[in-house]
Amino acid sequence: MHSIKEAVLTGIHFIDGDVACAEGAIAAGCRFSAGYPITPSTEVVERLAVRFPMVGGMFVQMEDELASSIAIIGAAWGGVKAMTVSSGPGISLMQEHIGLAVITETPTVWINVQRCGPSTGLPTLPAQGDMMQAQWGSHGDYPTLALCPNSPQEAFDLTIRAFNLAERYRTPVLVLLDEAVGHMLEKVVIPDADDIEVDARRFTDKPPSEYKPYECSEGSMVPDLAPVGQGYYFHVTGLTHDERGYPIMTADTQVDMMHRLMNKIDLEDVTDVRESEVDDCEVLVVSYGITSRVAERAILDARRQGLRVGHLRLVTVWPFPEQIVRDRATQDSVQRVVVPEMNLGQMVREVERTVAGARPVRLVGHPGGAVHDPNVILEAILEETS
């Protein structure tokens, strides 16, 4: 299925990451958004507020992020593709409803334009401090799908991908921008609607008498949705539930439900890692988001000095692409792994866990507020660890 012509602004644009993200959502078929203003994400919803009425969509500014984050879940059950948008403190407030979207298996997209924390922090400056929150912010175990664009173009592309993955796996999908990407003006190419692949909502073929909301068909781990208002009389709850969607307060039900939730995402399908000159590299840099662009500069400098440096850029950050990181980091040529990130050590823990001591892993952290000085990353790349 493709996007629709009247809604897509096909052409070459010079826009920032926030606006590109809003256009990506529209191209992906999003027609409802609820949000609450917060820097540096506000431009996303401001754009939606202008554009939605022209494409049959609606943006509502709610009274807070708790309301916004559950209004989109309600809208998704109403049959519409929906997303919410926030930053820092607002994302913290939304955590309970990320859990609700997970357990009720509600396709929704959550845009986080990261700023510096903790608390109100540095509202107008970039950070990548919400990486672990993205995986662990809501209580309980759950799989997280999170994508990390490093340019306005990718903010457009990955927002579309986020909607597609949300539909495919019936799960919340997070897009983790940061202030730098959100406010960076660059060329963004918006393709013809016909060239934009869009996953449609998947509704059951079964009649109401045979339908169970959380029963999967053969070979699938993702149940089909029923349309609301059509006599299916389905029940949706945030309590632990069985295939009928009925709350069942037993450990066995919890085991069954969690087993499916934790395994329903096809890792190969969702993983997106970009490799550059990783064959035979001596130093492997693992990065994501805006920091990958800063690291790119340091990597080029190091290569100019004769060092073989490979770059793994994580576009899908959650689920963490363990297999690829392990395989690359432990290939014979690699002597050490360098992980620059705009926080004081978050995804580096995943790299360390994955590499499991087979190679030294060096964090190049930054508390946020500005991107790294590429020379700091360069030094870390050049520095031999004993």
Next chain:
Amino acid sequence: MSPRKTQALQAVPVNSPMEDWLRMDRMPHIWCPGCGIGTAVNAFVRAVEKTGIPREKIAVVSGIGCTGRVAGYLKLDSFHTTHGRAIPFAIGLKLANPELHVVVFSGDGDLIAIGGNHFIHAARRNVNITVICVNNFTYGMTGGQVAPTSPKFSMATTTPYGSLEAPFNLAHLADSSGASYVARYTTYHVRPLANTIKQALSKNGFSFVEVLSPCPTLFGRRNRLGDGLDIMRIFKEKSIRRDGLSTDAATVDLKNGPIIVGRFKDQPREAFLDVYNDAMTKALGKDRFRPYGPVTMRNPKGDGDGDGGR
């Protein structure tokens, strides 16, 4: 048959047994003997039957609490959400699918304490939904803690020496926040309550029905009000019906009376979606504005139209 079940079945019209409306495979329910929530559900079902709204077009949304379990027992499209957030969920559902009649059925703590902000803003925004609040003056589900509806000096587990705060007058709160329709009854008033819910369901805009209800197990026992029947007797003896009374005068005094009930406000004003479509047509013109219409504009299968909705 347990006393609670007897109560659940009593007030239902014979032509359509209550069983038709309940998920009987989920019985027995969790509510205590003498609890008023089942009575409120009966009144609701009776009201829905009278409206003639096609059953599949009614969706019920609950938050968390004893009352929050209502959604799970009704054989309708039903949503059991998070504590306090039933209203914003309902708003999303309604705006995505304006054909639906969306009803929020939840408790006083859920809607007015943790969800109080959403309550006043929903009334102000005037999205076309109906909110039924079972006010039992306490937090039932968690064991009888104080609520923003608990009478001053009443006993609760977290106010072991008596509540010190003045309770909200929910009708007045809804009214002054902008609700189009505001009413209050008790679980003693089964028939007028059903008629009122029926009326609320037919109103355009935010309609609010408060149902005073016994929680004999916690609030009743701790405040020496007796069992469910005793509390019903209080409702019967102390209630005065005052339709059209200004909501600030529509007070509730369980101890000394009166408990003022009735339909206090019925002042329809343009609901959110109507305002939206009108205003956008004016701002953008017919050519550029794509009206935010009923769900029939979209293909429920989601294929073909490409935009997965509109």
